[in-house]
Amino acid sequence: MNEAAPRADIGAADAEMTDDARIAVRARDVNVFYGEKQALFDVSVDIREHQVTSLIGPSGCGKSTFLRCINRMNDVIEGCRVEGLIELHGEDIHDPRMDVVQLRARVGMVFQKPNPFPKSIFENVSYGPRIHGLTSSKSEMRDLVEDSLRRAGLWNEVAERLDEPGTGLSGGQQQRLCIARAIAVRPEVILMDEPCSALDPIATARIEELIDDLRENYTIVIVTHSMQQAARVSQRTAFFHLGNLVEVGPTDAIFTAPSDKRTEDYITGRFG
Template identity: 75%
Template sequence: MNMLTDAAVEEALDASQNSDTLKMRGEDVCVFYGEKQALFGVNLDVRENQVTALIGPSGCGKSTFLRCLNRMNDTIDIARITGKITLDGEDIYDPRIDVVELRARVGMVFQKPNPFPKSIYENIAYGPRIHGLATKKSEFDEVVEASLQKAGLFNEVKDRLHEPGTGLSGGQQQRLCIARAIAVSPEVILMDEPCSALDPIATAKVEELIDELRENYTIVIVTHSMQQAARVSQRTAMFHLGNLVEEGPTDKMFTNPDDKRTQDYITGRFG
């Protein structure tokens, strides 16, 4: 390896990171499920138009942290959160923040594809309808088509928009869910192991899609697959036992991590 090129790459990377604007930031985030503490003071930045991957062994708190970002943990009675999470500098746990609006700005795609048992069209149109983003039939048609196009699903389903979304294949369902999230024009999209229920071909399509979406959206993805994190993300954060072990550019994390635990996890020695 040529040292000079390496240094140049790193410099270029650093430069690009510095120019990136901060989208979301977690400061000293602690989460408790009843008596049990699931996150211990996590500080993590999410940069705009980048894919941030959260990795770590099961039960390490990466999904918990992800669900804090759009306050999905609010739906769990016993969950309690301390610390501060900001979106564009605004504290999302501020009482003045409307959680409905927050979730419209920070969309979510889940582990298992979960389309509504309604038509493909209705699945996409639902978000815009409840947020009043569209009112006329033509507007709905437009947003449905645009969202499906962005999710790379339109050509596959354009002839059966009014058939149930649950009739699609697993990979198509997951892209439908992504299209559904896009339809409300979020700024950030959270993905909780979006490919864990998909076969390799569908996974490849979704990863390709994530890469395209980066242009317009900020993406935070939880994944169990090292290769996936390496393929799709620009930055990676490693969690272990509720702590953020290390965070940095994906290239560096996978080639030269600072922390031994990251090294061990990535090389498959635990987890």
């Protein structure tokens, strides 16, 4: 499906598109290949600012591959080739002038398994701002670390132990630390690849609440295997199948009145 196509092709689910909805990420005709094998086919989608967009679909349909296109993480996979246009707030991310290190600060990523550095809690958060030169004094850095940990809903739990290793935190706390680390470099977009799959239900609920809070300041794209989670956290949902983006629209419309039979089969549990 193609969001650049006439509205009739977009489907009823996307008919509420307003002219003033700002687009954070615009993808057009994105094709991705791993060697000879094509993993994504002509994916076109607009990711709206300050909304949470869920990517759902059966295993192997290309959700993570698409997510990695947005901050060019596929560049680091040998044999992976990405074609098509991806813009971040109107800038072509494949433009030769685009600094990839800068791009990955603007488009942060949180992975399935929390992956704090083997360093202190403080250093986990301060590392990014330090290498990007975002602060000019120790006290500014302390403020930035505190602000990032507050935004990630972790400050109260770690304020007294900033020098302790990040790896000593619980899984859910580690994941919030990774979110604080992403936030610290002032991203525009945060990509989350199944961020709760290694967490228990309480830690999961915490992260889901956090995702909702973060939406005020950031645009979030999340890959999830859980349709319940997509329904809880996202305003928009994109359904992928066999490397195609089948449809995208408001989450409630995708789950209650999908326009494509494949989406309906998936959400009713007929496959996947």
